[in-house]
Amino acid sequence: xxAGIPALEQRLATLETRANRPAGGNPAPGEVxxxxxxxxxxxxxxxxxMQPEEVRALVIGDDTKGGYFAPPEVSAEIxxxxxxxxxxxxxxxxxSITAPSIVIPxxxxxxxxxxxxxxxxxxxxxxxxxxIEIETHELACFVDISQxxxxxxxNVEGEVMTELTAAFGRVEASALMLGNGVxxxxxxxxxxxxxxxANGHATTIQPDALVKLLYSLPAEYRRTGTWVxxxxxxxxxxxLKDGQGNYLWREAYAAGQPSTLLGRPVVDAVDMPDIAADAxxxxxxxxxxxxxxxxxxxxxxxxxxxxxxxxxxxxxxARRRVGGGMVQPAALRKLKMATSV
Numbered sequence: 001x002x003a004g005i006p007a008l009e010q011r012l013a014t015l016e017t018r019a020n021r022p023a024g025g026n027p028a029p030g031e032v033x034x035x036x037x038x039x040x041x042x043x044x045x046x047x048x049x050m051q052p053e054e055v056r057a058l059v060i061g062d063d064t065k066g067g068y069f070a071p072p073e074v075s076a077e078i079x080x081x082x083x084x085x086x087x088x089x090x091x092x093x094x095x096s097i098t099a100p101s102i103v104i105p106x107x108x109x110x111x112x113x114x115x116x117x118x119x120x121x122x123x124x125x126x127x128x129x130x131x132i133e134i135e136t137h138e139l140a141c142f143v144d145i146s147q148x149x150x151x152x153x154x155n156v157e158g159e160v161m162t163e164l165t166a167a168f169g170r171v172e173a174s175a176l177m178l179g180n181g182v183x184x185x186x187x188x189x190x191x192x193x194x195x196x197x198a199n200g201h202a203t204t205i206q207p208d209a210l211v212k213l214l215y216s217l218p219a220e221y222r223r224t225g226t227w228v229x230x231x232x233x234x235x236x237x238x239x240l241k242d243g244q245g246n247y248l249w250r251e252a253y254a255a256g257q258p259s260t261l262l263g264r265p266v267v268d269a270v271d272m273p274d275i276a277a278d279a280x281x282x283x284x285x286x287x288x289x290x291x292x293x294x295x296x297x298x299x300x301x302x303x304x305x306x307x308x309x310x311x312x313x314x315x316x317x318a319r320r321r322v323g324g325g326m327v328q329p330a331a332l333r334k335l336k337m338a339t340s341v
Contacts (some may be wrong), residue, residue: 035071036157043316044156046303065243075155075299075320078165085169087267088176088188091226091287092324097294101135104292104327136296136323137184141167142304144313160301164318176293176324177271185324189273189280189293193329196336202277203337205233207240207248213284213333214262221286221331227261230272237261278339285332296321 039055039230047055083089095102128316143163153159179187187195197213200206214222229237238249240258250260258265264284273279304315 009296033071033073036073039074040157042303043160043301044150046305051195054291070299070301074161078161078168078299079265079295081161082169082172083247085166085270086173086176086270087228088287088291089174089293091228091267092176092291092293094289094293094295097136097296098306100296101323102294104132104134106130106132106327117229132325134185134292134323134325134327136294136321138319138321139168139171140317140319141171142186142315142317143167144308144311144315146312147312150151150314164316168318168320172322174271180326182225183252185293185322186326187324188283188287188326188332189331189334191329192281192328193336194278194332194334195329196334199335199337201289201338202340203275205236205240205275205282207242207337209335210237210240210248210262210282211242213282213335214264217285217333218330221289223289224286225264225284227264227282228269228272228287229282230264230274231268232274233272234268236275237266237282253316275337277337279337280334280338282335283332283334287332290326290328290331292325292327294323296323297300 034053035057038057041054042058046152047058050058078143079089106129107127108130109126109128110244111127114123116122125210141164141322143160145159145163149154149159149313168214175184177187178189179185180190195216197209197216199209214225217225237249242248250263252259258267260266273281273284275281299320302317304317307315
């Protein structure tokens with residue numbers, strides 16, 4: 001028999017077994033998909049020591065810049081974990097694209113109607129449109145993991161994911177909040193067009209300013225808004241009272257429910273500025289309407305067994321692409337501290 005025929009027959013038998021399942025070829029409940037098993041083997045042993053069937057599963061996701069794409073469920077878990085570092089992901093609208101950038105149409109003017117008499121001429125009413133382009137930027141890192149950990153760990157994906165999540169999460173969180181758009185996303189606080197609301201004092205948050213800021217937003221954004229600030233500011237705000245001595249802050253009483261400020265939920269974002277002269281320590285609004293985050297499909301991982309071989313470590317290079325940009329700044333308000341006391 002020709003070389004390779006037995007392996008091919010086994011491959012066909014496996015595919016036939018899957019195809020005959022009631023689920024239409026999907027893995028049985030509890031069974032780890034072939035692509036995920038292959039990726040785990042790749043992390044643990046490298047391509048050279050993998051079974052041919054697993055190597056073929058990896059080639060499907062071969063990245064043109066080297067390395068292999070992580071299976072979708074692995075990438076999704078990493079992005080889910082990144083929310084712990086980058087809470088803006090839980091507030092903004094997030095999507096995936098397969099192109100270097102995405103162009104979003106934006107209406108720049110609205111039709112205007114006129115009162116007219118019975119026989120008067122009607123003026124033409126037109127609308128104009130512009131566009132916003134959000135580019136994706138590359139985020140890269142590498143982590144070193146001991147060969148022993150890779151050999152002994154029962155969840156090798158988890159070991160690698162933990163390191164990658166921390167590395168990607170901290171950098172992404174900072175960029176989505178403060179990025180200037182140069183080789184990184186345009187962050188929420190750096191994006192032009194978000195109205196600032198004067199606090200009236202340089203170092204003390206004014207309760208009346210928070211109330212006025214809240215109601216300065218159109219009702220459609222105000223009803224769905226969220227407060228974002230860091231934990232230091234949050235500690236200060238939680239002590240504020242209105243003119244009748246009632247706290248503006250309401251602690252959450254049910255598990256899984258957020259605490260509220262003036263009836264709206266609060267999110268702790270470590271990259272928000274502290275309370276200081278000329279700073280913007282608080283931002284409020286409908287982030288899902290205001291801000292977009294786009295992930296380039298797939299996260300690639302390159303296994304390097306040589307660079308740290310003398311230390312008994314394997315180096316994993318990871319890269320992905322993410323873009324962020326403001327699309328509706330009118331849906332947000334920033335609290336602006338006074339320049340001086």
